[in-house]
Amino acid sequence: MTPPTDSEKQALGVLFGKLKNRASMESAEAGQNVKLHEGDIIISTAPKCGTTWVQQICHQLRSGTGDMDFVEINDVVPFLELTQEVGQNVNAEQRYSPRVFKTHFWEPDVPKAAGVKYITVARHPYDVAISFYHFMSGWVFPVGDISLDTFVSAIMLAGGKPRDLLEFASPWEHYASWWPRRKDPNVLWLFYEDLKEDLSREVNRIAAFMGVTDPATIAQALDKAQFDFMKQHECRFDEKHIKKCRNAIMDLPADAGAANSKVRVGGGQRHLLSDESRSALDAKFREVCEPVMKAVSYEESLQAYRAERQRTETV
Numbered sequence: 001m002t003p004p005t006d007s008e009k010q011a012l013g014v015l016f017g018k019l020k021n022r023a024s025m026e027s028a029e030a031g032q033n034v035k036l037h038e039g040d041i042i043i044s045t046a047p048k049c050g051t052t053w054v055q056q057i058c059h060q061l062r063s064g065t066g067d068m069d070f071v072e073i074n075d076v077v078p079f080l081e082l083t084q085e086v087g088q089n090v091n092a093e094q095r096y097s098p099r100v101f102k103t104h105f106w107e108p109d110v111p112k113a114a115g116v117k118y119i120t121v122a123r124h125p126y127d128v129a130i131s132f133y134h135f136m137s138g139w140v141f142p143v144g145d146i147s148l149d150t151f152v153s154a155i156m157l158a159g160g161k162p163r164d165l166l167e168f169a170s171p172w173e174h175y176a177s178w179w180p181r182r183k184d185p186n187v188l189w190l191f192y193e194d195l196k197e198d199l200s201r202e203v204n205r206i207a208a209f210m211g212v213t214d215p216a217t218i219a220q221a222l223d224k225a226q227f228d229f230m231k232q233h234e235c236r237f238d239e240k241h242i243k244k245c246r247n248a249i250m251d252l253p254a255d256a257g258a259a260n261s262k263v264r265v266g267g268g269q270r271h272l273l274s275d276e277s278r279s280a281l282d283a284k285f286r287e288v289c290e291p292v293m294k295a296v297s298y299e300e301s302l303q304a305y306r307a308e309r310q311r312t313e314t315v
Helices: 006-020 025-032 051-063 125-136 148-156 171-181 192-197 199-210 215-224 227-232 240-249 275-288 298-314
Strands: 041-045 100-103 117-122 187-191
Touching: 006 148, 041 051, 041 171, 051 100, 051 117, 051 199, 051 215, 117 171, 117 192, 117 199, 117 298, 125 148, 125 171, 125 275, 148 275, 171 187, 171 275, 187 192, 187 199, 187 298, 192 199, 192 298, 199 215, 215 227
Parallel strands: 041 100, 041 117, 117 187
Antiparallel strands: none
């Protein structure tokens, strides 16, 4: 791939320094050591794979009342690794039952206990790369300092298996870590593309997994998971508390990233990726995921899972 320019190298150096300090090991360990209860639900995803969307769906399904009485979604569905950073008690009871947590831990690092359920979401790596770039640009690095293709090369493709709790697994490692467990009765595998294609069907799958059967509860959860509704209330999905803490740790202005919305129309921007970046992202899928998922591309894994699920549902 095209090497970064001198100015990009400098910007990347600053970025890596800030990311290294984005959270504390103490807080990550507190999240991993959460005292789990039977029935708890953990949403485990790679970054930018629809985590916030699924947090909202799960919260609305468990509340049964259309509850929007929160400043930010992580107040009611805590981010395990950062609860200590934002002053939350990770072991506290939550407003509604079951307790629901969000994490970016991959499967080997996710807290485990009997009776706990897990939801994981996969998303096309092209869209993950673009979404992650937009999320970081204007927050952790100034707009225009790093090109999308350089971001793909230096951030996305450079990731792999996490070396400690502060590192994210790459999307490919995250998918591969959960794939063997996709048929476990306490695991629900979702594809972001399925959520976009038929939200009603996927909300009903999540409801069934959570044991929610009331049609009115499911209907209101579906209504409040629609893009227009979440966009209208996007200030409740912007990680303001987490950004405020992270900004202080990363030596960024207090309001850095305040304008970066997490409620965006997914997809539709793949033309921004160069052919070189697309080829590299595809090659990484083949390298990491094909041996585990038995698919040569993300698209093939999506179609294989849909066929697998259809066979299961018709038995």
